[in-house]
Amino acid sequence: MKVFIPHKKDRNIYFDEIINRANCEFSFGYFKDYDASFSIVNIQFPEAIFDLAIPSKEQLIELENAIIQWRKNSKLVVTLNDDKSHYDEENKYGDLFKLINKYADGVIHLGQYSVDSYKKDFPSNCKHKVVFHPLYESLNTNTSKENIEEKIKLDFNEKYVVSVIGAIRSLEEVKLMLKMFKALPQKNKLLIVPNMFNFKEIPKFVPYRFRKIYNYWVEKRYCYPLKNEQYFFGYNFIEYDLMVDLVKKASLLMIPRKRNLNSGNLYLGITFDKAMIIPKIGNLTETANLLGLPVIDLEQHNFKKNIKQILKINEKIDFSSDKYQEGKKRFSPNEIANQYESFFKELIKKK
Template identity: 30%
Template sequence: MNVLILGFRDANPFFDEIEKESSTHFTYGTIQDINTNYDAILIHWPEKIFNWKEPSIRDLDTFTTFLKTRKQENCPIVHCFHNERRHYGMTSNFETLYKLVWTYADVFIHFGSYSKMKYEKMYPEKVHEVIPHPLYLNSFSKISKTIGRKHLEISEKSKVIYIAGKLRKKAERDFILKAFDKLDVEDKLFLGHILLKNKFPIDLSARIGLRKLLSPIKKVYEYCANFDLRKKLASEDIKFLETPVNTKVISNCVAASDVVLIPRLDSLNSGSIYLGFTFNKMVVGPAIGNMKEILEKTGAYSFNPENINLLVNTLKEALNVNEPNYGVNLEAMYPKNVAKKWDELFVNLKQ
């Protein structure tokens, strides 16, 4: 089986875990790669098709032609349903891109029953299947808590809550920081990656004339707007790393933590949940989307993203757990078992 994955391989090792255990031959490529005979096309994040950049009208026309041609060739199109919307906001072109993928896809692969049930009603003519997200057994170094803390210069007595993943939105950042202020735990430490700053309200990147005129004002605005954030970062019980994020840094952070916190407020899925499971850390995540089902099935902790006091209480409970007992609940997420499901899918599509 030869499957074309649209887009280039990126830093997220999610599908690498499946490839290593799969009998299917996967190739990463673009919509120009039409000379090879593929048995199926696989689309992950729609925006990845254009290297995470907004497609032009011409790009969308080319993509439409690509999809129509694959349909004429009876080449199945499979969409792995990561997101309902782009993380950093939608434009009309991104809306069109998502709709094209959903319209032409023959199969939707979901990470949980929530999105499967929702989109079965919207697209009943499609095939909808649930295939679990894999654990990251091969992608990250499983080091001890002591070694992780030594690398990050964190005290052994600290109660470390690792904010997994990049804080993408101001609402996520503010929610997490408010919880931090309310969390009355001795030796607490919030650990995360580059903290989202308050930005100037006008995007000057493509406006050369305005950039020259407003740059001084922008600097003053951002200095003042981030005053409180700088004060928080100066605190000894909050540590946001400014270093580039890679698998080694993430391994250190997860290993060093007592609790892995998923900071999403309106997302469908989060790969960071499975990162926490991989290191056998107690995971705390929002009771929304497919995440709610996964957290409940595994015995992890969940919180209502509209109730900050509930998050604070949940974090306190999670910090008191010495070691989670996920056990057999994770077996379906082992890469070899997930890869088997993907292989069966593609074999069935060819029949």
């Protein structure tokens, strides 16, 4: 079975876990590269179709004509990684998402919350299937000797290392992350954020000679009362070998998301059996509940008290127990790949 994904492969390797196991031939490419030999067209990230550029009306018309041609020989499947682009605060990709949804033959949801919330946005004859995000099993077999402490020139010895692995994408997430971290009671806590949102971006009206002062002021404004030695911010995608080392050495992973439908960070933490602070949002709540992991309601007022309660619950979780490890199997890449393949075949049989 040939599957066409009409955009570049995402840097997140989660879909590799499926590609390497499903009995399908996956091809990534420009949407015009399609041919009738493909049984399935699977769109993972709509905004990637035009390489993250906002499509013009003419481009949307061109894409719509292409989709109409696709559906003469293939089934169009949307994997609902999110209901809008992560970086699209102004919903500039809205028309692109609506166009794709309009013609979907099938939708893969990463949780029941997604089905309940977004089924209405698709045609009435569209098939819906819940297929969870897979674990990052390939990373768990990583034997690299890369050392994150050497890379960022910090010593984790006797530190309560707290990390945010995924990219921080907005000032809103910066504020939530720091709020979470400041609420932690550990005095030896150390925050490591490899891929930070540039919340210190300098406005054009700030004179060049004052830029260092501006940077210093903004950082202190948000990070106060933290000391410099209590946190490290990087501003680039972290290589997987270093990321694995950081996850293994971390005492706690935080997921400072407020609006996301899904988050790969959750499945990264599950893969490595890590304690986490998980927000009560989207599909994350369902996955956490299935494994007995605590979630935090971001709307509750006594934030510090709730963080302490979550830490206490995390301390009681036996990640090595048969029950927990058995629960993880429903997210195994083999299981997820089989479900993808089965859903594709079901759609192909459908007239």
